[in-house]
Amino acid sequence: xxxxxxxxxxxxxxxxxxxxxxxxxxxxxxxxxxxxxxxxxxxxxxxxxxxxxxxxxxxxxxxxxxxxxxxxxxxxxxxxxxxxxxxxxxxxxxxxxxxxxxxxxxxxxxxxxxxxxxxxxxxxxxxxxxxxxxxxxxxxxxxxxxxxxxxxxxxxxxxxxxxxxxxxxxxxxxxxxxxxxxxxxxxxxxxxxxxxxxxxxxxxxxxxxxxxxxxxxxxxxxxxxxxxxxxxxxxxxxxxxxxxxxxxx
Amino acid sequence: xxxxxxxxxxxxxxxxxxxxxxxxxxxxxxxxxxxxxxxxxxxxxxxxxxxxxxxxxxxxxxxxxxxxxxxxxxxxxxxxxxxxxxxxxxxxxxxxxxxxxxxxxxxxxxxxxxxxxxxxxxxxxxxxxxxxxxxxxxxxxxxxxxxxxxxxxxxxxxxxxxxxxxxxxxxxxxxxxxxxxxxxxxxxxxxxxxxxxxxxxxxxxxxxxxxxxxxxxxxxxxxxxxxxxxxxxxxxxxxxxxxxxxxxxxxxxxxxxxxxxxxxxxxxxxxxxxxxxxxxxxxxxxxxxxxxxxxxxxxxxxxxxxxxxxxxxxxxxxxxxxxxxxxxxxxxxxxxxxxxxxxxxxxxxxxxxxxxxxxxxxxxxxxxxxxxxxxxxxxxxxxxxxxxxxxxxxxxxxxxxxxxxxxxxxxxxxxxxxxxxxxxxxxxxxxxxxxxxxxxxxxxxxxxxxxxxxxxxxxxxxxxxxxxxxxxxxxxxxxxxx
Ligand SMILES: Nc1ncnc2c1ncn2[C@@H]1O[C@H](COP(=O)(O)OP(=O)(O)O)[C@@H](O)[C@H]1O
Ligand SMILES: [Mg+2]
Numbered sequence: 099x100x101x102x103x104x105x106x107x108x109x110x111x112x113x114x115x116x117x118x119x120x121x122x123x124x125x126x127x128x129x130x131x132x133x134x135x136x137x138x139x140x141x142x143x144x145x146x147x148x149x150x151x152x153x154x155x156x157x158x159x160x161x162x163x164x165x166x167x168x169x170x171x172x173x174x175x176x177x178x179x180x181x182x183x184x185x186x187x188x189x190x191x192x193x194x195x196x197x198x199x200x201x202x203x204x205x206x207x208x209x210x211x212x213x214x215x216x217x218x219x220x221x222x223x224x225x226x227x228x229x230x231x232x233x234x235x236x237x238x239x240x241x242x243x244x245x246x247x248x249x250x251x252x253x254x255x256x257x258x259x260x261x262x263x264x265x266x267x268x269x270x271x272x273x274x275x276x277x278x279x280x281x282x283x284x285x286x287x288x289x290x291x292x293x294x295x296x297x298x299x300x301x302x303x304x305x306x307x308x309x310x311x312x313x314x315x316x317x318x319x320x321x322x323x324x325x326x327x328x329x330x331x332x333x334x335x336x337x338x339x340x341x342x343x344x345x346x347x
Numbered sequence: 348x349x350x351x352x353x354x355x356x357x358x359x360x361x362x363x364x365x366x367x368x369x370x371x372x373x374x375x376x377x378x379x380x381x382x383x384x385x386x387x388x389x390x391x392x393x394x395x396x397x398x399x400x401x402x403x404x405x406x407x408x409x410x411x412x413x414x415x416x417x418x419x420x421x422x423x424x425x426x427x428x429x430x431x432x433x434x435x436x437x438x439x440x441x442x443x444x445x446x447x448x449x450x451x452x453x454x455x456x457x458x459x460x461x462x463x464x465x466x467x468x469x470x471x472x473x474x475x476x477x478x479x480x481x482x483x484x485x486x487x488x489x490x491x492x493x494x495x496x497x498x499x500x501x502x503x504x505x506x507x508x509x510x511x512x513x514x515x516x517x518x519x520x521x522x523x524x525x526x527x528x529x530x531x532x533x534x535x536x537x538x539x540x541x542x543x544x545x546x547x548x549x550x551x552x553x554x555x556x557x558x559x560x561x562x563x564x565x566x567x568x569x570x571x572x573x574x575x576x577x578x579x580x581x582x583x584x585x586x587x588x589x590x591x592x593x594x595x596x597x598x599x600x601x602x603x604x605x606x607x608x609x610x611x612x613x614x615x616x617x618x619x620x621x622x623x624x625x626x627x628x629x630x631x632x633x634x635x636x637x638x639x640x641x642x643x644x645x646x647x648x649x650x651x652x653x654x655x656x657x658x659x660x661x662x663x664x665x666x667x668x669x670x671x672x673x674x675x676x677x678x679x680x681x682x683x684x685x686x687x688x689x690x691x692x693x694x695x696x697x698x699x700x701x702x703x704x705x706x707x708x709x710x711x712x713x714x715x716x717x718x719x720x721x722x723x724x725x726x727x728x729x730x731x732x733x734x735x736x737x738x739x740x741x742x743x744x745x746x747x748x749x750x751x752x753x754x755x756x757x758x759x760x761x762x763x764x765x766x767x768x769x770x771x772x773x774x775x776x777x778x779x780x781x782x783x784x785x786x787x788x789x790x791x792x793x794x795x796x797x798x799x800x801x802x803x804x805x806x807x808x809x810x811x812x813x814x815x816x817x818x819x820x821x822x823x824x825x826x827x828x829x
Contacts, residue, residue: 190799
């Protein structure tokens with residue numbers, strides 16, 4: 099599904115990722131853990147194509163395609179989804195309208211017929227219900243005045259609606275109390291499937307109690323310094339990042 | 348339901364004449380330039396009564412003494428008013444015969460707007476029999492309006508059939524001496540709509556007029572007069588389109604609204620005149636005077652405009668709040684892209700007691716355009732308990748455009764409560780990234796964000812127009828990023 103080889107990334111003249119290798123097969127869930135500033139969000143932005151980051155070395159292939167050659171929306175339409183650490187406010191655009199525009203953009207890109215208002219409403223309600231998202235919330239402008247929990251649930255709703263092939267969750271647990279965390283984790287788990295891969299980025303082990311990963315990587319100082327099974331997350335909970343943190347940026 | 352009246356000015360034969368292809372239809376058009384004879388010619392062509400001709404001539408003579416206004420923040424080469432045609436009989440003879448002959452770019456725009464084929468053909472000026480369907484539809488509407496006593500007809504028809512009403516109201520809101528362009532319009536106007544809603548009648552349908560300028564080197568001077576008698580209500584929609592032309596064309600319209608006691612007029616415009624090409628060549632000069640008079644107590648006039656077209660827009664739909672407790676509203680979206688220049692806003696003149704007004708202006712500038720909001724809130728010494736709320740938001744796309752906000756306040760009554768809020772923002776890279784990460788291309792993303800920015804105003808539009816306007820917002824910003 100995804101293969102990252104010797105990836106070096108700079109911002110301005112600062113090297114942030116310093117040789118990342120990562121291979122994720124279909125159906126796998128990989129956790130990426132690491133201290134603040136280790137480059138986790140940078141990796142998610144590179145995968146999704148955000149401007150302002152320069153790849154100085156290395157390659158990324160996604161479903162056999164050169165991901166780095168694709169534009170932001172081409173990647174999205176090929177199935178790359180990023181659940182943002184800090185979701186962006188879109189004033190005046192209802193959550194409903196945003197979702198519809200996004201879904202129909204992706205359907206159009208895939209050569210599928212756009213959904214009309216009635217079919218869309220039915221679909222979105224069926225996806226919103228398990229996330230405790232009311233019609234009222236769908237009528238509010240996306241992320242404007244949303245609580246931390248509402249923002250993360252809205253991100254999860256988008257993911258569930260767009261059904262990506264590769265979902266990247268950047269600190270989806272941050273700012274959530276335990277009940278909200280469970281709702282979001284249930285939503286994410288419901289999306290696990292043999293065709294879908296996930297990268298779960300987190301600072302804390304807590305999230306991984308609910309979304310159990312197949313593989314855990316520790317990112318520190320722009321490199322993957324350790325890879326293991328889900329037990330690695332528990333280990334980290336005990337020892338902290340200190341042993342890796344020496345050269346963390 | 349919408350009753351549509353279409354006003355077309357086609358002067359293909361003028362062009363033919365100019366290039367020497369045809370001279371035999373010479374008598375159907377006024378000669379080049381503007382003299383007293385031109386005015387007489389127009390009046391004669393319209394079979395106007397003597398009083399109407401006198402009215403025009405007085406305006407013409409006054410116009411000769413006037414100067415073009417220069418205070419707006421727009422720049423353009425001096426207009427040679429003698430190098431334009433002021434009248435040509437509507438003729439379909441040179442209209443394209445089928446959609447194949449229409450500029451595909453224009454058709455593409457219509458398609459994106461979701462305008463049905465039949466209407467695309469109408470807009471493109473195609474003389475097809477199918478259009479007759481619409482003609483008969485219009486007639487049915489006429490019957491229905493007649494039942495309740497609503498008059499909705501071309502102004503020239505009203506001059507003949509309802510002279511008392513026209514004489515009473517024409518020029519009573521925008522006098523012939525008002526300003527350079529309004530005075531010019533008074534002298535040479537040749538088309539426009541007349542609406543009269545009798546006392547106590549709620550107009551049973553939206554009234555709508557489509558204006559378009561079809562041919563070269565022609566000024567368009569339409570004039571609209573709407574009267575809402577006591578306790579009546581009407582919602583009126585005005586749409587405009589113009590094909591692409593290399594040279595600039597002048598559009599100097601006048602709209603007058605009169606609302607008597609307890610009456611309400613809602614006037615909506617979607618203005619999509621040709622804005623000129625990528626290099627700023629061509630496009631319409633849109634110099635328009637629109638004013639509403641809340642003449643009666645408890646009357647209300649509401650202007651909603653979506654301005655996306657024209658090379659230059661100079662337009663300030665205003666309200667005179669004369670009647671006690673009357674209310675004026677102005678909701679505006681003004682989008683400028685490419686080399687467009689917009690100087691638009693409103694005037695709310697509070698004369699009566701307990702009058703209130705609300706101004707919501709959303710200016711979006713992209714490309715190399717310039718977008719100015721210019722507004723005046725005036726409060727008369729004797730106007731007690733006046734309230735105004737003004738909100739002006741500007742959105743910038745890219746770094747080569749500009750936005751300006753020029754709010755004037757002239758309050759002679761210390762008790763007036765006037766609130767003004769203004770913001771300027773840019774579409775952030777973060778917002779674009781977020782939308783594109785969800786699969787939208789850059790243009791879709793911009794259209795979505797801008798529609799969100801304009802939401803308060805779009806919500807004011809009647810449903811039929813809101814959908815069209817939303818699409819138009821996206822179309823007019825194409826090529827504004829990246
Ligand atoms: N746009 C940027 N400009 C400058 N420095 C940046 C930028 N983005 C990230 N960085 C720096 O790169 C490092 C990694 O940041 P980030 O990827 O956000 O880490 P994490 O998500 O693991 O906390 C940090 O030192 C951060 O300050
Ligand atoms: Mg981060």
